[in-house]
Amino acid sequence: MSINLQSHAFAGNPIRSNTPKSADPFSPTSAFESLKIRLLDNTHHHQQPSSSFPEFKVLPFRKGKPLACSTPAETAPSWHLGWINLPDCQGFLENSGTQLREEALVYLGSRSEDDVVYWAIDVSAENSLVPELGSKQFCFVELRTLMVATDWSDERAMGELAIAGHARSLLEWHNLSRFCGHCGEKAVPTEAGRRKQCSNVVCNKRIYPRVDPVVIMLVIDRENDCALLSRQSRFVPRMWSCLAGFIEPGESLEEAVRRETWEETGIEVGEVIYHSSQPWPVGPSSIPCQLMVGFFAYAKSFEITVDKAELEDAQWHSREDVKKALTFAEYKKAQRTAAARIEQMCKGVEKGQNLAADFNVESGELTPMFIPGPFAIAHHLISSWVYQDAPNGVEVRSGQSSSSMSNL
Numbered sequence: 001m002s003i004n005l006q007s008h009a010f011a012g013n014p015i016r017s018n019t020p021k022s023a024d025p026f027s028p029t030s031a032f033e034s035l036k037i038r039l040l041d042n043t044h045h046h047q048q049p050s051s052s053f054p055e056f057k058v059l060p061f062r063k064g065k066p067l068a069c070s071t072p073a074e075t076a077p078s079w080h081l082g083w084i085n086l087p088d089c090q091g092f093l094e095n096s097g098t099q100l101r102e103e104a105l106v107y108l109g110s111r112s113e114d115d116v117v118y119w120a121i122d123v124s125a126e127n128s129l130v131p132e133l134g135s136k137q138f139c140f141v142e143l144r145t146l147m148v149a150t151d152w153s154d155e156r157a158m159g160e161l162a163i164a165g166h167a168r169s170l171l172e173w174h175n176l177s178r179f180c181g182h183c184g185e186k187a188v189p190t191e192a193g194r195r196k197q198c199s200n201v202v203c204n205k206r207i208y209p210r211v212d213p214v215v216i217m218l219v220i221d222r223e224n225d226c227a228l229l230s231r232q233s234r235f236v237p238r239m240w241s242c243l244a245g246f247i248e249p250g251e252s253l254e255e256a257v258r259r260e261t262w263e264e265t266g267i268e269v270g271e272v273i274y275h276s277s278q279p280w281p282v283g284p285s286s287i288p289c290q291l292m293v294g295f296f297a298y299a300k301s302f303e304i305t306v307d308k309a310e311l312e313d314a315q316w317h318s319r320e321d322v323k324k325a326l327t328f329a330e331y332k333k334a335q336r337t338a339a340a341r342i343e344q345m346c347k348g349v350e351k352g353q354n355l356a357a358d359f360n361v362e363s364g365e366l367t368p369m370f371i372p373g374p375f376a377i378a379h380h381l382i383s384s385w386v387y388q389d390a391p392n393g394v395e396v397r398s399g400q401s402s403s404s405m406s407n408l
């Protein structure tokens with residue numbers, strides 16, 4: 001395998017591996033208490049108190065897009081998250097006529113080794129913030145563009161992508177859960193924005209961040225050594241991927257795999273084997289965080305009947321053909337192109353973002369299709385199958401790992 005992946009894109013968040021206990025100054029509770037004091041201090045003195053410990057860094061978001069900046073590296077540009085410090089955040093908001101309130105900040109995590117607590121804030125309402133931050137070579141970039149532009153062998157970049165994904169999920173969830181679903185009263189943030197609670201004291205319901213599980217499966221025909229790939233009409237041309245679908249209430253993961261495969265392609269699935277899972281915060285904003293749960297699904301039938309309402313097409317592809325598609329796809333080039341575009345955007349040269357185009361991968365005329373890049377779990381399901389040693393679909397266990405599966 002050419003891709004040595006430590007974890008899936010959006011997993012492996014380096015600032016939330018363990019949440020400190022409440023007495024710890026880095027915990028959500030303690031950090032929120034000290035946030036209140038600092039905001040009050042800064043309002044009165046307009047400067048950061050010298051005894052600030054730990055340091056607070058804030059990541060602004062606008063309409064689901066995190067603030068980012070670009071640093072030209074020797075070989076290729078790379079993006080960074082646009083962290084700003086608390087007094088600056090307060091100053092920016094004051095300049096646009098808004099007072100920064102502690103409830104607006106959402107705790108993301110901490111790194112005690114750096115003495116930093118990280119927060120996110122949604123500044124979608126503050127239009128004047130955009131030119132002000134823009135003058136500092138920062139710009140708000142679509143998370144999907146950052147995802148495509150992330151060098152997956154770069155641990156720092158993968159970590160920042162995971163932080164931005166977590167932050168976007170939380171902020172979008174706050175936007176979607178303004179009111180209590182039980183009594184209809186206003187829902188207010190608690191636990192430094194990690195939960196919400198109904199403001200009606202009689203109701204007092206606790207509201208938790210939403211995660212929507214999705215099964216994603218590579219359907220494999222062991223006998224003919226081929227896999228079922230499909231196209232949705234919203235895909236960029238030539239892109240083929242795995243089948244996927246939301247889990248329904250009262251359904252096991254395995255049942256969801258079998259039902260979705262049957263509904264979309266008419267294929268009957270027998271054995272279902274778990275592969276790995278990936279948080280997916282780049283879906284529609286009405287679904288702030290999907291959890292993609294990946295499986296190999298072994299087919300019991302061969303005849304395909306495509307549900308045209310769900311899919312544009314579905315076809316069996318031989319292992320050789322899929323291997324060719326993986327080999328000739330220029331994923332690295334696509335990543336660098338996206339990183340260069342972010343650099344142009346931060347310089348103010350490029351403004352528009354064509355989201356669909358971000359997914360396009362060149363592979364010359366050598367193959368008629370391509371598979372999504374390494375930022376997607378579909379890529380790893382497909383490449384795990386392609387690079388398995390045994391043709392009958394049973395992975396050969398040896399000292400050397402033969403697939404990306406062992407790294408996840």
Ligand SMILES: [Zn+2]
Nearest residue numbers: 180183198203
């Ligand atoms: Zn309520």
